[in-house]
Amino acid sequence: MTELFTDTHTVSFRPTRKAGLEQLEHFAPRMGRHYAQNRNADLGPGERTNVSALSPWIRMRLVLEEEVARKALDGFSYASAEKFHQEICWRSYFKGWMEHRPSVWQAYLERRDEHLSALAGNAGLRNAYEEAVSGRTGVAGFDNWARELVETGYLHNHARMWFASIWIFTLKLPWELGADFFLKHLMDGDPASNTLSWRWVGGLHTRGKTYLARKDNIEKYTDGRFSPSGLAQDAPPLEGFENPSPRWPDLPAGKAEGRTGLLLTEEDMHLASLASGIEDLVAVAGCVFPDARSPSGAGEVAKRFAQGALDDVLRRAMERMALPARKLSADDFVQATVEWALEAKMDTVATGYAPVGWVRPKLNALKDALSEHDIQLVEIVRDWDRSFWPHATKGFFPLKKQIPEVYAELGMPV
Ligand SMILES: Cc1cc2nc3c(=O)[nH]c(=O)nc-3n(C[C@H](O)[C@H](O)[C@H](O)COP(=O)(O)OP(=O)(O)OC[C@H]3O[C@@H](n4cnc5c(N)ncnc54)[C@H](O)[C@@H]3O)c2cc1C
Structure with a gap:
């Protein structure tokens, strides 16, 4: 497992496109065999050489999945970087799966709020919860990951799986909490990837199939850093909200017409490609909603990344595109956006499509408010999403099989 570890690398998670592209360049030579063989090892925050650590930039679309996939195709045959392509497409799978079943997100929100209220009236549950989130359970590894998450805003995929499994099956805490x-706390915190991964660990996503964290597996893949005792020995599937039948979402297809303002949110900050389809782009504005992630807001690191990403993209709009760029307040988002659109006499506000999550209802409210002034809201759906999402109705396998075909459709023959 360790044959290819030749250096150490602490990722600087600066919230800029430039930093994301630098990280992409740094990781590019490892997208092939190195990734396939070593990706499961979590050697700690100073040793992120075996995974890309690109998720915060990808999440906000400061760097696109397509850019990452093209980079892999530049350096390797599809077959030799297949594992990496598949992992990128797990994200598209989860996003598409949730688009077909928005009620799974709604059910999560409701149960989360019920469990949070229950904490207030149940001292035993509250203590167990507090110990877990502050890393005081006494379970080796788990406590370190709890602190690492709060301090760094990132966890390795395997640590996320172990953590979720121990949370559910050893500590017996509600998965929604x-x-x-x-x-x-995650800089890459995503409504679909996060909710569905937790459901997957608990046996709710692939019905009856759970993930059990094992001491020997943790020892092996943390290179002996952690050796937890007292872990649950079995993982009976949770009871919970059943997966509804998939319903294809009516994705918007409107075109920006007339004087247009480009609105950026944490759902899509890829300035150049969003702007390229707009003929008469007159201004750019942006707003992020980190505190909408949870009733108690977002952690400091996640908040800083989201705000920093927005500052970066607005600065680039001003400096490189010579456009007026404005940061809008999340507190009065709808009103501030309408005022911005009216001031610049816009016909259209264009924005990247917001899939299921906390930005979605905000765009719905904005659409209604803009229409009162005869301004249309156009949501731009990326070809990547349009092509992948129809394959995300069941398990990952059917989508995985389609990757080469979808890449070909996108002009990326393998
Ligand atoms: C309980 C749990 C919660 C998770 N929550 C999130 C979340 O909120 N946001 C998020 O982006 N990912 C989430 N993941 C998925 C995965 O852990 C992260 O995407 C990955 O660890 C990010 O690190 P990386 O960029 O180094 O990944 P790499 O291994 O380098 O993969 C490259 C890219 O592929 C995508 N990817 C890789 N693995 C997965 C996966 N299993 N599911 C979805 N996308 C994947 C990511 O965009 C990632 O940046 C979660 C996983 C678990 C088990």
């Missing part, structure tokens, strides 16, 4: 803790 664990998902809330992750969403609050």
